[in-house]
Amino acid sequence: MATDHSQYFRTPRPRPIRPPKLHHATFMTMDVDAMVKFYEEVAGLQPVYYAAHAAWLTNDDANHRIALLRLPGVYPPVDKPHLVGLHHTAFEYDSFEGWVDNYLRLRDLGITPTVCLDHGMTMSMYYQDPDGNGVEIQVDVFGDWSLSKEWMWASQEFSEDQIGPQFDPEKLAEAYLAGQGMAEIHERARRGEFMPEQPRTEMVFDDPWPARLAANPELAQPIPFPPAPGA
Numbered sequence: 001m002a003t004d005h006s007q008y009f010r011t012p013r014p015r016p017i018r019p020p021k022l023h024h025a026t027f028m029t030m031d032v033d034a035m036v037k038f039y040e041e042v043a044g045l046q047p048v049y050y051a052a053h054a055a056w057l058t059n060d061d062a063n064h065r066i067a068l069l070r071l072p073g074v075y076p077p078v079d080k081p082h083l084v085g086l087h088h089t090a091f092e093y094d095s096f097e098g099w100v101d102n103y104l105r106l107r108d109l110g111i112t113p114t115v116c117l118d119h120g121m122t123m124s125m126y127y128q129d130p131d132g133n134g135v136e137i138q139v140d141v142f143g144d145w146s147l148s149k150e151w152m153w154a155s156q157e158f159s160e161d162q163i164g165p166q167f168d169p170e171k172l173a174e175a176y177l178a179g180q181g182m183a184e185i186h187e188r189a190r191r192g193e194f195m196p197e198q199p200r201t202e203m204v205f206d207d208p209w210p211a212r213l214a215a216n217p218e219l220a221q222p223i224p225f226p227p228a229p230g231a
């Protein structure tokens with residue numbers, strides 16, 4: 001006698017999920033030019049489309065990774081560092097040398113990170129874009145996502161401290177330029193040997209808006225809405 005499979009079709013069951021991949025982040029902004037310049041300098045993103053009201057930027061094969069929208073009605077944030085929402089986007093170097101060299105290049109352009117952390121699975125430098133959004137530039141210290149994921153999932157170290165010690169990027173770069181490799185530098189950073197003279201006490205970012213609005217009061221005005229048709 002044939003088996004009756006009809007129950008399979010009548011009963012809701014969990015099914016395997018084929019997940020989509022993370023593709024891009026989109027920010028509302030009041031100054032597309034300043035944001036385009038920053039993302040190009042910090043992470044090599046180039047505009048695929050660029051206008052005064054919007055831009056779409058990428059630094060790999062995707063058609064965009066960061067999008068910027070200057071939408072009508074947008075106005076500056078109040079107390080940006082404490083707003084609920086996105087804390088940072090992140091970009092990863094696949095080589096330690098590339099990661100340190102990017103720090104040195106940006107430092108020479110006058111762009112420095114707000115805070116640097118050795119998280120255990122990555123060493124991370126956190127910059128802030130002109131609007132105050134965080135941008136993490138990281139290198140995976142395992143050089144292998146499956147290993148770094150395993151470490152986050154299973155290690156006692158991560159369960160006890162998910163942030164890790166701060167480091168002064170100048171001290172780290174000095175060790176790099178003296179010929180030390182990633183493994184040694186990572187170990188030293190984890191021991192706190194590169195701690196800044198004045199570590200940050202809060203993990204929220206700085207608020208660029210008071211100074212920005214003082215320098216350019218026009219930015220306080222919301223982006224105007226276009227005139228109604230026929231007006």
Ligand SMILES: [Fe+2]
Nearest residue numbers: 088089090136
């Ligand atoms: Fe992150």
